[in-house]
Amino acid sequence: MSRISRRFADLREQGRAGLITFLTAGDPDMATFETALAGLPEAGADLIEVGVPFSDPMADGPAIQAAGLRALKSGTKLRHILAAVGRFRRADENTPIILMGYYNPIFHYGIEAFTTDAAEAGVDGLIIVDLPPEESDEFLPSATRAGLELIRLTAPTSDDARLPKVLKGAGGFVYHVAIAGITGTRSASIADVQPVVERIRRHTNLPVAIGFGIRTPDQAAATAAIADAVVVGSALVETVAANLNAEGKAGPGLVAALHAQVAALAAGVRRVARGK
Amino acid sequence: MPQFIPNSLRSGPDENGHFGAYGGRFVAETLMPLILEVEKAYEAAKADPSFQAELDYYLEHYVGRPSPLYFAERLTRHFGGAKIYLKRDELNHTGAHKINNCIGQIILAKRMGKTRIIAETGAGQHGVATATVAALFNLPCVVYMGETDMARQAPNVFRMKLLGAEVRGVTSGTATLKDAMNEALRDWVSHVDDTFYIIGTVAGPHPYPAMVRDFQSVIGVETRAQLAKAENGRLPDTLVAAIGGGSNAMGLFHPFLDDASVRMVGVEAAGHGVDTGMHAASLAGGEPGVLHGNRTYLLQDDDGQIIDAHSISAGLDYPGIGPEHAWLHDIKRVEYVSATDDEALEAFQLCAKLEGIIPALEPSHALAHVSRLAPTLPKDHLLVMNMCGRGDKDIFAVAAHLGVTL
Numbered sequence A: 001m002s003r004i005s006r007r008f009a010d011l012r013e014q015g016r017a018g019l020i021t022f023l024t025a026g027d028p029d030m031a032t033f034e035t036a037l038a039g040l041p042e043a044g045a046d047l048i049e050v051g052v053p054f055s056d057p058m059a060d061g062p063a064i065q066a067a068g069l070r071a072l073k074s075g076t077k078l079r080h081i082l083a084a085v086g087r088f089r090r091a092d093e094n095t096p097i098i099l100m101g102y103y104n105p106i107f108h109y110g111i112e113a114f115t116t117d118a119a120e121a122g123v124d125g126l127i128i129v130d131l132p133p134e135e136s137d138e139f140l141p142s143a144t145r146a147g148l149e150l151i152r153l154t155a156p157t158s159d160d161a162r163l164p165k166v167l168k169g170a171g172g173f174v175y176h177v178a179i180a181g182i183t184g185t186r187s188a189s190i191a192d193v194q195p196v197v198e199r200i201r202r203h204t205n206l207p208v209a210i211g212f213g214i215r216t217p218d219q220a221a222a223t224a225a226i227a228d229a230v231v232v233g234s235a236l237v238e239t240v241a242a243n244l245n246a247e248g249k250a251g252p253g254l255v256a257a258l259h260a261q262v263a264a265l266a267a268g269v270r271r272v273a274r275g276k
Numbered sequence B: 001m002p003q004f005i006p007n008s009l010r011s012g013p014d015e016n017g018h019f020g021a022y023g024g025r026f027v028a029e030t031l032m033p034l035i036l037e038v039e040k041a042y043e044a045a046k047a048d049p050s051f052q053a054e055l056d057y058y059l060e061h062y063v064g065r066p067s068p069l070y071f072a073e074r075l076t077r078h079f080g081g082a083k084i085y086l087k088r089d090e091l092n093h094t095g096a097h098k099i100n101n102c103i104g105q106i107i108l109a110k111r112m113g114k115t116r117i118i119a120e121t122g123a124g125q126h127g128v129a130t131a132t133v134a135a136l137f138n139l140p141c142v143v144y145m146g147e148t149d150m151a152r153q154a155p156n157v158f159r160m161k162l163l164g165a166e167v168r169g170v171t172s173g174t175a176t177l178k179d180a181m182n183e184a185l186r187d188w189v190s191h192v193d194d195t196f197y198i199i200g201t202v203a204g205p206h207p208y209p210a211m212v213r214d215f216q217s218v219i220g221v222e223t224r225a226q227l228a229k230a231e232n233g234r235l236p237d238t239l240v241a242a243i244g245g246g247s248n249a250m251g252l253f254h255p256f257l258d259d260a261s262v263r264m265v266g267v268e269a270a271g272h273g274v275d276t277g278m279h280a281a282s283l284a285g286g287e288p289g290v291l292h293g294n295r296t297y298l299l300q301d302d303d304g305q306i307i308d309a310h311s312i313s314a315g316l317d318y319p320g321i322g323p324e325h326a327w328l329h330d331i332k333r334v335e336y337v338s339a340t341d342d343e344a345l346e347a348f349q350l351c352a353k354l355e356g357i358i359p360a361l362e363p364s365h366a367l368a369h370v371s372r373l374a375p376t377l378p379k380d381h382l383l384v385m386n387m388c389g390r391g392d393k394d395i396f397a398v399a400a401h402l403g404v405t406l
């Protein structure tokens, strides 16, 4: 069983949804990011998304765009991110790591080289925002061979006709984007999301995570009632931004503030009991 | 098994929008249903004679087509070689070829019941053309433009506002055309129900590269008939066009792709020079990658991050190129060369003085290459250059480069 499947099985056992945190790798610098990353499981993250910065993040709002620019400015390269994941993995055998980003840096690294190196570093899954099923034939075989799961995105616009295509070859879990929009802007109401999640579940047995627009412990709790996992990204990235000093470098309280926020979100998620 | 060899170079893309290894639909899942809807609607429109009839009506009566094919006698004499014809798309309403495409897309938007138009723009020419057709068809219009470009193309910003469009300055990334396109895509995923995105060049996810090419192909179709009439039924020997994203070039080239005797040359912007790192020549200085929904040649660093283009011409200042050009480059059907800022400035002034035509800085790059090529060719060689825009928008920038204060 993959690390991601094991983690979702554990969560089911515990009768609760999981918390997935998103931070951009190398934001505001790699050392600070790695300190934050290392403490995420302890703070309450069940799975971890590591954002790979890209110069042209077309699905992201201002907060994650800015995080990407900070990371690139601090010299972050894809190989540094894989090395950071490798160091995390040596200390933590169990928490799944999912790289999330855009296709070009991966394509440029080389499909075979990237999937091999990522798996070796201890990456478990990949979310490649701009690699839809129509284009993933060149990528999926290498990823599968390396033991990486390709996590598919669904959106409010994914209808019954489209879902089978989206979910073919999907691994790990399904990441449902709750709003038609970009990260860090609007929040969806549970009433709007619930029927879409039910539709997705009719097409797959994979766990369903919900993200985009979830910011507070209360929103996390509300979402946990209908999802197998709750993703929080922009709200955490904004905490990074709020804890920079005048030169844009990490302020003294940055990592502690992040971990406190993750603990509060985890408490929100854990408030809600779910059937096994 | 014998390899499949297409008997026409004009039949692409395949059903997934691929031209060889290029093109495709590299978009987020939220956008996927939208581009599939545009594709379906466009296929239906193409098969509907009333769509073509409406398009033809506006091209003739509103845009002013056909544009003349003009024998540039003084340029011909000056270079002393090939016979030079200019395809006068700078005489179109709004001053460039961009409107050929905008008319087509807005008629499609209307057929699809869309009630809001968005666009990206670099030089402002596509923004002006989109704002123009949005006014004509009474649809609200938002144009995204990098703040760097707003500063160097101020007259076009004012034009768009006069036409009733809202111009939204883009500060993200490097605040130029690629960022304007990112922002337009972000707007589109956030307004999936009512909005139509009019892309300004042969880039973006399928079906845009093919659709924009089809709308611009009127340039090549007219050229074929006009030159045949002027030159006893002959085909052109050489076609030359400037390349930003590649729409005016594709419009001129595409109808001739299967005519093996016709040589085609696309001219990219070399900025300060292709080896200076300050240029916009994606084929000469880029590598294949994925951006804005398609795979093509891109200016990028060794980690796959997109690098900013540089050109004196804001309309050529794009770090990519349409995927069909990437394919035509690889199969060597079209030659791609480049011209620097200085060469374009020189051609700009030469054209004004010799022909009484002030060209846009974009076709000035094409003319710079014509000035190198024409003298090497015999006098009965027929060369057609696409004069795809007029230079009114550029006089301030050119004056600044020449050290003149207006």
Ligand SMILES: Cc1ncc(COP(=O)(O)O)c(C=O)c1O
Binding pocket: B096, B097, B098, B122, B123, B124, B125, B126, B200, B201, B202, B242, B243, B244, B245, B246, B247, B248, B249, B314, B315, B316, B360, B362, B363, B388, B389, B390
């Ligand atoms: C006059 C003119 N020519 C050329 C271009 C470049 O676009 P394309 O290569 O798509 O024709 C522009 C873009 O703004 C333009 O305004």
